[in-house]
Amino acid sequence: MSDMSGISIAALALETGIGKDTLRIWERRYGFPQPVRDAKGERLYPPEQVAQLRDVRRLLDQGMRPGQVFSLSPDERSERACPPTPEGDDPGLLQLLRRHDEAALREELRMRLAREGIARFVTDAVSPMLVAIGNAWVRGEIEIFEEHLYSEQLQSVLHEAMGQLPAPGSAPKILLATLPGEPHGLGLLLAQAMLRLEGAACIPLGTQTPESQVLAAAEAYGADVVALSYSENFGAVPMRGTVRRMRAALPEAVALWCGGGGAGHLKRPPAGVSRIASLDALKEELLRWRTARSMQPA
Amino acid sequence: MSDMSGISIAALALETGIGKDTLRIWERRYGFPQPVRDAKGERLYPPEQVAQLRDVRRLLDQGMRPGQVFSLSPDERSERACPPTPEGDDPGLLQLLRRHDEAALREELRMRLAREGIARFVTDAVSPMLVAIGNAWVRGEIEIFEEHLYSEQLQSVLHEAMGQLPAPGSAPKILLATLPGEPHGLGLLLAQAMLRLEGAACIPLGTQTPESQVLAAAEAYGADVVALSYSENFGAVPMRGTVRRMRAALPEAVALWCGGGGAGHLKRPPAGVSRIASLDALKEELLRWRTARSMQPA
DNA sequence: CCCATCACTTTGTCTAGGACAAACAATGAA
DNA sequence: TTCATTGTTTGTCCTAGACAAAGTGATGGG
Numbered sequence: 001m002s003d004m005s006g007i008s009i010a011a012l013a014l015e016t017g018i019g020k021d022t023l024r025i026w027e028r029r030y031g032f033p034q035p036v037r038d039a040k041g042e043r044l045y046p047p048e049q050v051a052q053l054r055d056v057r058r059l060l061d062q063g064m065r066p067g068q069v070f071s072l073s074p075d076e077r078s079e080r081a082c083p084p085t086p087e088g089d090d091p092g093l094l095q096l097l098r099r100h101d102e103a104a105l106r107e108e109l110r111m112r113l114a115r116e117g118i119a120r121f122v123t124d125a126v127s128p129m130l131v132a133i134g135n136a137w138v139r140g141e142i143e144i145f146e147e148h149l150y151s152e153q154l155q156s157v158l159h160e161a162m163g164q165l166p167a168p169g170s171a172p173k174i175l176l177a178t179l180p181g182e183p184h185g186l187g188l189l190l191a192q193a194m195l196r197l198e199g200a201a202c203i204p205l206g207t208q209t210p211e212s213q214v215l216a217a218a219e220a221y222g223a224d225v226v227a228l229s230y231s232e233n234f235g236a237v238p239m240r241g242t243v244r245r246m247r248a249a250l251p252e253a254v255a256l257w258c259g260g261g262g263a264g265h266l267k268r269p270p271a272g273v274s275r276i277a278s279l280d281a282l283k284e285e286l287l288r289w290r291t292a293r294s295m296q297p298a
Numbered sequence: 299m300s301d302m303s304g305i306s307i308a309a310l311a312l313e314t315g316i317g318k319d320t321l322r323i324w325e326r327r328y329g330f331p332q333p334v335r336d337a338k339g340e341r342l343y344p345p346e347q348v349a350q351l352r353d354v355r356r357l358l359d360q361g362m363r364p365g366q367v368f369s370l371s372p373d374e375r376s377e378r379a380c381p382p383t384p385e386g387d388d389p390g391l392l393q394l395l396r397r398h399d400e401a402a403l404r405e406e407l408r409m410r411l412a413r414e415g416i417a418r419f420v421t422d423a424v425s426p427m428l429v430a431i432g433n434a435w436v437r438g439e440i441e442i443f444e445e446h447l448y449s450e451q452l453q454s455v456l457h458e459a460m461g462q463l464p465a466p467g468s469a470p471k472i473l474l475a476t477l478p479g480e481p482h483g484l485g486l487l488l489a490q491a492m493l494r495l496e497g498a499a500c501i502p503l504g505t506q507t508p509e510s511q512v513l514a515a516a517e518a519y520g521a522d523v524v525a526l527s528y529s530e531n532f533g534a535v536p537m538r539g540t541v542r543r544m545r546a547a548l549p550e551a552v553a554l555w556c557g558g559g560g561a562g563h564l565k566r567p568p569a570g571v572s573r574i575a576s577l578d579a580l581k582e583e584l585l586r587w588r589t590a591r592s593m594q595p596a
Numbered sequence: 597c598c599c600a601t602c603a604c605t606t607t608g609t610c611t612a613g614g615a616c617a618a619a620c621a622a623t624g625a626a
Numbered sequence: 627t628t629c630a631t632t633g634t635t636t637g638t639c640c641t642a643g644a645c646a647a648a649g650t651g652a653t654g655g656g
Binding site: 364365 | 605606607608609610615616617
Binding site for chain 4: 306307308318322326338339340341363534535538
């Protein structure tokens with residue numbers, strides 16, 4: 001009886017990641033979203049507007065500016081937000097996900113892992129799958145909870161596989177982290193798997209670690225490399241800011257690697273910073289580090 | 299050169315988990331915190347006030363009301379906030395963490411797990427350790443990055459251990475999730491471990507899953523139970539709101555369990571909602587569910 | 597003695613519109 | 627082309643008032 005007509009501004013802010021202030025000023029400036037009011041005079045956002053806001057969010061993430069986005073009709077928005085890549089490769093996993101058989105999904109992941117080995121599994125199966133899921137989601141072919149389940153199962157399977165690896169070597173000590181504002185940690189885990197395969201010692205700090213803490217950890221653990229992961233959502237400008245600050249604060253001897261979809265915002269990485277374009281490139285970068293280090297040992 | 303004098307209200311809200319509105323109204327009502335203003339006229343919170351706010355936060359989490367908290371002097375606050383448990387049992391793990399030897403930490407975790415088994419490991423070692431770490435942190439004896447590393451290592455070890463468990467039974471299907479605004483997923487993992495041990499089929503949805511998505515998942519997977527985890531940071535009021543809404547929207551046949559430090563905000567759970575006070579209680583609740591279900595089968 | 601009901605107080609979040617700096621786009625000059 | 631300089635867009639912060647829900651405490655009845 002309470003919420004047939006929509007959700008509150010606080011709930012909407014949480015769900016879309018758009019600030020309350022921003023939602024209010026969009027209403028004032030662009031006339032959208034235009035929530036109904038409850039008896040108390042408070043905003044209630046109907047589900048359809050919530051859905052439209054998802055498109056808006058997507059377009060903003062793609063780099064469009066609010067003014068342009070709001071001058072489009074809802075239909076135009078949803079059209080442009082959706083279909084960058086229907087692509088050919090829709091493997092069985094997507095269908096499995098939609099069939100809501102969590103046990104089968106897990107088995108399939110384990111099977112593939114066993115068949116292809118960790119490295120090929122990560123680069124050839126997981127990585128494209130994540131892209132496919134992202135696309136399927138914006139096209140509305142898949143639900144958020146399905147994406148979440150996939151991500152969880154994947155983490156579980158990868159942790160399991162890594163546990164069976166021999167004790168990590170010590171070659172470069174690599175600190176893996178995500179900065180505040182970046183909640184997506186799956187990329188870190190994939191990177192960790194690749195690096196452990198090559199015998200590197202990984203120190204995972206997880207997501208949303210403050211910059212000062214990453215620096216402190218780098219010193220405390222004597223890291224040789226600090227690797228940061230950025231998703232596409234991370235704004236280009238703050239991203240470049242973090243990289244600049246981190247590079248300036250880290251000792252010169254410590255390498256700084258930036259990866260993930262948001263690393264593309266580094267058009268030309270500053271000196272002493274490496275952009276990791278893909279998980280394959282990670283292996284190469286590691287090789288490069290090792291050869292460089294073997295030329296001039298301590 | 300920029301921020302010698304303090305941090306912005308947005309940063310403070312992020313760091314303390316207290317809403318911007320709340321910070322402003324505390325200033326208006328209680329005269330604390332009393333930030334300085336920069337050239338722009340915007341609030342700048344000095345580090346000492348940030349530290350004091352941590353005490354305030356702690357006291358509120360313990361159930362004290364704001365009015366009482368702010369009538370105390372800063373010294374009284376820090377005294378009451380800190381030392382609920384220096385406790386006798388400061389096991390080697392804390393020291394290990396401070397020694398910055400990630401390999402040894404991991405080995406120790408694995409050892410304990412092997413020695414004690416999953417269940418005892420979770421209830422007797424991990425759970426108190428998390429409390430101890432939390433306390434050490436508010437006392438400033440430990441850094442955030444150390445906490446992060448511990449959490450990551452723990453996740454890894456637990457996933458590993460769960461992977462070796464026999465295929466999950468199917469008794470009750472339990473959906474595990476955290477709602478938007480709650481980024482802490484460790485509790486979910488611990489719960490999952492306990493439940494899998496008892497043969498329940500867990501469907502982990504991870505953190506920050508929107509309410510509508512949890513509902514959709516519950517239907518899609520035919521869940522018998524929806525288990526939500528709340529950390530202490532989760533505000534009491536919104537927490538109760540989510541519980542009320544979820545309970546109303548879920549079919550009556552589906553049980554709703556709430557656990558984690560923030561579940562204490564449910565003084566008396568509404569009908570059809572169970573409060574899981576601890577990880578041990580989880581086992582009992584599962585037993586209760588099973589007996590209740592065996593009395594009246596479909 | 598315990599529990600329900602009532603009034604009273606506390607408290608967090610919402611509302612409104614105004615203001616402004618930082619980010620972006622488009623211009624002009626070298 | 628590349629770099630500096632405008633003008634416009636845009637998110638966040640500001641003030642101050644309002645109100646419902648949660649908590650507190652006192653009353654009365656079993």
